[in-house]
Amino acid sequence: MTGHVLGDPGSGAHMEDSAAIRINVGGFKKRLQSDTLSRFPETRLARLLQCRSTESILELCDDYDDAEKEFYFDRNPALFPYVLNFYNTGRLHVMAELCIFSFSQEIEYWGINEFFIDSCCSSAYHCRKMDQDREDWDERSDEGSTTSSFDELLEFYNDATKFDKQLLGSWRRRVWLMLDNPGYSVASRIISILSILVVLGSIATMCMNSMSEFSLLDSEGQSTEDPRFETVEHFGIGWFTLELVARFAVAPDLLHFFDHPLNVIDLVSILPFYLTLLINLVVESSPALANLGRVAQVLRLMRIFRILKLARHSTGLRSLGATLRNSYKEVGLLLLYLAVGVSFFSVIAYTVENEDTEDLSTIPACWWWATVSMTTVGYGDVVPISIAGKLTASACILAGILVVVLPITLIFNKFSLFYKRQKQLEIVMRSCDFDEGIKEVPSVNLRNYYAHKVKSLMASLSNMSRSSPSEQSLNESLH
Numbered sequence: 001m002t003g004h005v006l007g008d009p010g011s012g013a014h015m016e017d018s019a020a021i022r023i024n025v026g027g028f029k030k031r032l033q034s035d036t037l038s039r040f041p042e043t044r045l046a047r048l049l050q051c052r053s054t055e056s057i058l059e060l061c062d063d064y065d066d067a068e069k070e071f072y073f074d075r076n077p078a079l080f081p082y083v084l085n086f087y088n089t090g091r092l093h094v095m096a097e098l099c100i101f102s103f104s105q106e107i108e109y110w111g112i113n114e115f116f117i118d119s120c121c122s123s124a125y126h127c128r129k130m131d132q133d134r135e136d137w138d139e140r141s142d143e144g145s146t147t148s149s150f151d152e153l154l155e156f157y158n159d160a161t162k163f164d165k166q167l168l169g170s171w172r173r174r175v176w177l178m179l180d181n182p183g184y185s186v187a188s189r190i191i192s193i194l195s196i197l198v199v200l201g202s203i204a205t206m207c208m209n210s211m212s213e214f215s216l217l218d219s220e221g222q223s224t225e226d227p228r229f230e231t232v233e234h235f236g237i238g239w240f241t242l243e244l245v246a247r248f249a250v251a252p253d254l255l256h257f258f259d260h261p262l263n264v265i266d267l268v269s270i271l272p273f274y275l276t277l278l279i280n281l282v283v284e285s286s287p288a289l290a291n292l293g294r295v296a297q298v299l300r301l302m303r304i305f306r307i308l309k310l311a312r313h314s315t316g317l318r319s320l321g322a323t324l325r326n327s328y329k330e331v332g333l334l335l336l337y338l339a340v341g342v343s344f345f346s347v348i349a350y351t352v353e354n355e356d357t358e359d360l361s362t363i364p365a366c367w368w369w370a371t372v373s374m375t376t377v378g379y380g381d382v383v384p385i386s387i388a389g390k391l392t393a394s395a396c397i398l399a400g401i402l403v404v405v406l407p408i409t410l411i412f413n414k415f416s417l418f419y420k421r422q423k424q425l426e427i428v429m430r431s432c433d434f435d436e437g438i439k440e441v442p443s444v445n446l447r448n449y450y451a452h453k454v455k456s457l458m459a460s461l462s463n464m465s466r467s468s469p470s471e472q473s474l475n476e477s478l479h
Contacts, residue, residue, distance in 0.1 A: 028077035202236040272299040319419040374400030
């Protein structure tokens with residue numbers, strides 16, 4: 001066979017239902033009766049009976065020999081006996097030694113539904129297929145982690161190579177690695193520990209400053225800040241400012257420095273202090289702008305954002321941020337479920353409770369109750385009184401549990417993937433040695449990287465083939 005049409009079947013080549021056709025599957029030849037094939041009209045071989053032109057024949061087979069009236073299929077001949085047995089008995093049987101993935105692809109090609117697998121083989125087949133799907137999921141997760149880590153690793157090395165063309169590049173690169181990669185060296189570990197202590201101390205100071213036990217009063221009886229807390233605050237701001245300026249000074253690309261979220265967090269953590277200082281100077285010089293003092297009080301509360309600086313030193317926090325950034329669909333789905341549930345149960349609660357209690361006398365008030373109930377918080381500040389209201393509350397709580405659990409599983413799987421990837425990436429980055437310059441890109445298994453891309457493409461094509469309309473027709477042929 002050459003892959004080209006060997007002749008024109010013409011009108012005389014039209015096959016009647018009572019005729020036999022000759023099949024050649026990878027060298028395995030067989031004559032099949034058309035009445036046997038026509039029992040399953042949506043299968044590939046049965047559709048050959050309806051072909052009246054060369055073009056329609058070649059849409060179903062790989063080649064056609066007009067002289068021998070033989071249809072050629074470039075498929076695995078070892079699996080075709082299972083297809084023949086299906087036409088003879090109407091049931092599929094799966095041997096234990098078969099590859100489930102290959103068998104599934106083969107019966108999809110011939111247009112045979114998995115529904116025809118006999119009961120003696122169905123349970124074992126689907127169990128093995130589920131096991132294979134779980135293994136494929138784990139492998140895809142590993143390969144996806146490797147692929148994403150590969151891209152980030154190349155970006156890391158690309159930034160490191162930019163120092164080779166800069167003044168004092170080797171020294172600046174060493175400082176850059178020390179500041180941006182906690183655990184890279186002993187010095188970077190010390191800086192990381194000190195930075196964590198300063199962040200925690202700053203947050204603790206802010207919390208204690210709000211307690212009456214630590215508040216001081218001035219000569220006019222107004223509350224003033226404890227000088228000890230003010231000293232800790234100034235030391236923290238000085239340390240955070242020094243960190244940001246040092247990272248900016250040794251950054252490989254100054255123009256894109258604030259494209260990194262962690263650098264933006266560093267800026268936001270110190271910006272309220274300097275804005276507050278500027279506002280106080282303006283208020284002192286212009287008493288008419290005394291209302292700006294309230295803005296300064298709001299800015300002081302923004303110091304709580306300093307806790308986000310711990311993300312630079314915590315793999316878990318960075319993985320959590322990456323998970324939320326890449327799980328917006330799941331988070332949106334969770335919010336949608338909650339919104340529908342809150343709207344539904346709040347209207348029911350208003351209907352059955354508006355005459356019994358003033359707390360649930362309006363639908364907006366019922367929104368608060370439904371939100372607290374669906375999220376299983378249960379403050380107890382608003383509760384239904386009637387039996388119908390209590391039944392509604394029970395249904396609301398049970399629905400909330402189901403609504404929260406469903407998307408959380410998907411988000412947790414993504415978090416596990418990102419955490420594993422981040423740990424692998426940190427190990428590689430901490431093992432880098434640039435003392436003699438960068439001579440080559442790090443060793444990466446490109447075969448696995450390429451295989452992941454090809455496998456993703458094949459999986460997409462397989463999903464497209466599963467969406468064919470043959471499944472419904474095959475089910476109808478059973479009746």
